[in-house]
Amino acid sequence: MDAPTIRPKFLKNGHELGLVAVGFSGGQCKPGVDAAPMALIESGLVSQLKADLEYDIHFDDQVHVYTEQMPKDDPDYRGMKKPRAVCAVTKQLSNQVYEHAKQGRFVLTLGGDHSIAIGTISGTAKAVRERTGRDMAVIWVDAHADINTPEVSGSGNIHGMPVAFLTGLASEPEPTKPFGWISDEHKISVKKLVYIGLRDVDRAEKKILREQGIKAFSMHDIDRHGIGRVMDMALGWIGSDTPIHLSFDIDALDPMWAPSTGTAVRGGLTLREGDFIAECVHETGSLVALDLVEVNPSLEEQGAAETVRAGVSIVRCALGDTLL
Numbered sequence: 001m002d003a004p005t006i007r008p009k010f011l012k013n014g015h016e017l018g019l020v021a022v023g024f025s026g027g028q029c030k031p032g033v034d035a036a037p038m039a040l041i042e043s044g045l046v047s048q049l050k051a052d053l054e055y056d057i058h059f060d061d062q063v064h065v066y067t068e069q070m071p072k073d074d075p076d077y078r079g080m081k082k083p084r085a086v087c088a089v090t091k092q093l094s095n096q097v098y099e100h101a102k103q104g105r106f107v108l109t110l111g112g113d114h115s116i117a118i119g120t121i122s123g124t125a126k127a128v129r130e131r132t133g134r135d136m137a138v139i140w141v142d143a144h145a146d147i148n149t150p151e152v153s154g155s156g157n158i159h160g161m162p163v164a165f166l167t168g169l170a171s172e173p174e175p176t177k178p179f180g181w182i183s184d185e186h187k188i189s190v191k192k193l194v195y196i197g198l199r200d201v202d203r204a205e206k207k208i209l210r211e212q213g214i215k216a217f218s219m220h221d222i223d224r225h226g227i228g229r230v231m232d233m234a235l236g237w238i239g240s241d242t243p244i245h246l247s248f249d250i251d252a253l254d255p256m257w258a259p260s261t262g263t264a265v266r267g268g269l270t271l272r273e274g275d276f277i278a279e280c281v282h283e284t285g286s287l288v289a290l291d292l293v294e295v296n297p298s299l300e301e302q303g304a305a306e307t308v309r310a311g312v313s314i315v316r317c318a319l320g321d322t323l324l
């Protein structure tokens with residue numbers, strides 16, 4: 001197969017890819033999501049990216065599994081569960097992602113629960129700003145908005161809060177406190193955030209989306225307009241000269257396609273709709289990073305292989321595999 005045909009606008013070239021594998025489950029309560037990076041790699045993802053898509057992969061060959069290294073003493077803070085563990089992992093991850101992105105590489109991060117996006121998006125936002133002088137946009141594909149502030153979250157699970165930290169809606173005024181490391185250079189604007197696939201949004205989150213004027217395409221919008229028009233509108237909102245970070249929660253897909261995930265919600269995207277989103281974002285040439293999160297191979301074990309396969313498919317599409 002030929003090298004990728006889309007010329008990336010904000011990367012050094014179309015071939016260099018930094019891969020980060022983050023086996024972290026501390027942003028929520030179900031064990032097993034930390035095994036996803038290994039499952040994805042074992043299913044052939046990395047070798048496919050090398051052989052079929054001809055990426056030069058920069059990877060430390062380590063699946064960072066943080067389960068054992070989590071601080072023993074990690075009491076709740078502002079209602080958040082495991083705040084120090086999440087803080088430690090995301091801070092380290094942010095630097096790792098930053099180092100790849102700073103060199104103009106595409107950054108692919110395999111999670112892990114969605115709390116890790118605090119690390120990935122902060123890292124790319126900072127690097128992209130330094131390299132290109134532009135503010136990055138984020139496309140968040142998910143059944144959930146993950147924009148609870150600690151104060152309004154019903155669960156205290158930080159995987160339901162990353163967007164609040166990244167947009168500055170959940171601030172941590174003191175740099176010495178757990179999320180005090182997140183500074184302005186790491187943040188994204190609510191104006192450059194677009195959601196696709198929402199169908200399980202908490203009441204307080206709906207209020208935030210309304211008040212902040214955040215662009216969101218729910219499953220209702222996808223039913224009404226079709227995924228093709230929704231993608232035109234989503235990408236039109238972002239504009240053609242803006243770098244894009246795509247954060248893909250596998251639970252955006254219907255459990256029919258991706259049953260092995262911690263907070264599955266019925267009535268979701270088909271696998272083709274998920275792949276189509278990834279393809280459209282790839283086609284812009286503006287994609288600089290991708291997160292794939294919330295695959296939990298230990299849940300719904302009969303469906304685990306299918307869920308992993310769906311994840312591999314999304315990644316391949318975002319990296320240009322399916323375009324002719």
Ligand SMILES: NC(=[NH2+])NCCC[C@H](N)C(=O)O
Pocket residue numbers: 113114115144146148153154155156157159160161200202249251263294
């Ligand atoms: N990344 C996810 N799967 N998030 C689910 C979040 C569910 C719920 N809104 C919460 O805050 O707890």
Ligand SMILES: [Mn+2]
Pocket residue numbers: 142143144249251252263294
């Ligand atoms: Mn979700």
Ligand SMILES: [Mn+2]
Pocket residue numbers: 114142144146159249294
């Ligand atoms: Mn999520």
